[in-house]
Amino acid sequence: MLLILSHQEELSKNLDTPQFWGRVRHALVPHSHDHSEVIRTADEASAYGIRAAWFSLAGMGATALLQIVIVVLSGSIALLADTVHNLGHLATTIPLIIAFRLGRRPATRRYSYGYKRAEDLVGLFIGLIIAVSAALIIWESIRGLIEPRPLSHLGWVLAAALVGAAGNEAVAIYRIRAGKRIGSAALVAEGQHARTDALTSLAVVAGVIGAWFGLPQLDAIIGLLIAAVIIAVLVNSMRTVVHRLMDGTETDTIDTIEHTAAAINGVRAVDGVRARWLGHRLECELTLTLDPDTNLAAADTVAHAVRDRLHHELPYLNRTVIQFAA
Numbered sequence: 001m002l003l004i005l006s007h008q009e010e011l012s013k014n015l016d017t018p019q020f021w022g023r024v025r026h027a028l029v030p031h032s033h034d035h036s037e038v039i040r041t042a043d044e045a046s047a048y049g050i051r052a053a054w055f056s057l058a059g060m061g062a063t064a065l066l067q068i069v070i071v072v073l074s075g076s077i078a079l080l081a082d083t084v085h086n087l088g089h090l091a092t093t094i095p096l097i098i099a100f101r102l103g104r105r106p107a108t109r110r111y112s113y114g115y116k117r118a119e120d121l122v123g124l125f126i127g128l129i130i131a132v133s134a135a136l137i138i139w140e141s142i143r144g145l146i147e148p149r150p151l152s153h154l155g156w157v158l159a160a161a162l163v164g165a166a167g168n169e170a171v172a173i174y175r176i177r178a179g180k181r182i183g184s185a186a187l188v189a190e191g192q193h194a195r196t197d198a199l200t201s202l203a204v205v206a207g208v209i210g211a212w213f214g215l216p217q218l219d220a221i222i223g224l225l226i227a228a229v230i231i232a233v234l235v236n237s238m239r240t241v242v243h244r245l246m247d248g249t250e251t252d253t254i255d256t257i258e259h260t261a262a263a264i265n266g267v268r269a270v271d272g273v274r275a276r277w278l279g280h281r282l283e284c285e286l287t288l289t290l291d292p293d294t295n296l297a298a299a300d301t302v303a304h305a306v307r308d309r310l311h312h313e314l315p316y317l318n319r320t321v322i323q324f325a326a
Contacts, residue, residue: 045182045280050100052178052187056171057093060086060194063167070160080140080223084133086164086197092126096186103279116279119186123241126190130234137227144220158208164201168194183316184280185244189237196233200226247276253314257284260313266290266302271325281318284310289325299324 067083099118107114175191178184203222210218253275261270269289276283288306290299303322311317 045184046100046104048178049182049184049187049280050097052175053093053097053100056175056190056194057090057097059167059171059174060090060093063164064090067160067164070156073156080137083164084136086168087133092122092129092190095122095125096190098122099186099279113278116281117245119184119279120241120244120277123186123189123237123244126186127234127238127241130193130230130237134227134230134234137223137230141220141223141227144223145217154208154211158205161201161204161208164204165198168198168201172198179280182280183282185240185277187280189240193233193237196229200229244277249275249277249282253282256313257286257310260309261286261288261306264302264305264309266294266298267306269325272323278318280316282314282316283319283321284314284317285321285323287323287325 064083064086067086071080071083096119099122102118103114103116105115172191172193172195175194176188177191179187179189179191203226207219207222210222254273257273257275258270261267261273267288268291270286271289272285272287274285286306288302290302294302303324306322307320310320
């Protein structure tokens with residue numbers, strides 16, 4: 001007997017509304033995958049991701065604009081490095097928004113799994129932008145070491161660095177929280193990238209202090225250190241992107257599916273478990289072995305029980321394919 005059951009999630013969109021101070025706390029403090037915080041429906045998750053991307057785009061744009069003005073006035077290489085990195089974030093956020101919108105389009109005969117993979121592909125473009133940013137920063141830093149340039153408006157540079165750190169950290173918290181809420185690795189990675197920007201902004205402060213103490217080359221050295229941090233972020237981000245593109249999942253996902261399905265009454269064995277991410281939604285396949293005398297109606301009941309329990313344990317699950325072994 002072979003029966004394949006697939007479904008698209010149909011869960012309630014009504015979420016409990018927290019009180020004012022609860023909202024403040026959740027906005028400022030990133031948290032783990034709390035099932036009560038997860039947005040389970042694909043359309044609502046995509047819409048939430050788009051809003052989060054636009055919000056962070058505005059915040060980072062304002063920060064970068066201020067820094068550009070200070071770079072022109074001061075000639076700070078470290079601040080230039082930080083500003084270029086922020087501009088790179090702006091360049092990668094737009095494709096992420098486009099990918100979220102593409103993921104909401106229905107499947108076609110040509111793209112029978114839909115367009116959710118576009119979110120993962122954008123990760124490759126993000127990596128390219130990060131690599132270009134690092135190369136430009138290294139180039140400018142080496143020039144600064146060979147031909148040190150005097151810095152001016154150090155007070156403004158210091159102020160811009162502190163504003164950049166605060167702005168990027170606020171964006172990082174918001175992106176990471178939004179990414180975890182919808183299950184988007186790309187959005188979480190962008191949030192982690194923004195957090196790195198906050199740290200590099202603080203590194204600019206060291207360059208300003210060096211200039212105050214008569215060490216102008218420290219500015220260029222800080223620029224090289226920032227480039228090293230960016231390269232480390234690039235390697236980590238690309239590892240995650242390639243993992244998703246190769247249909248990889250978290251190490252405990254398969255175990256969760258197996259244990260959850262095996263715990264359902266009537267299931268004797270669980271085999272052939274597979275899972276993969278398509279954008280910020282998870283899909284899985286599994287084969288159930290039931291008692292030999294189980295009829296079709298009872299098998300259907302078991303399948304629905306397994307499906308419901310899996311959706312509870314894996315809130316980002318969008319599609320489940322269940323086979324029954326003969």
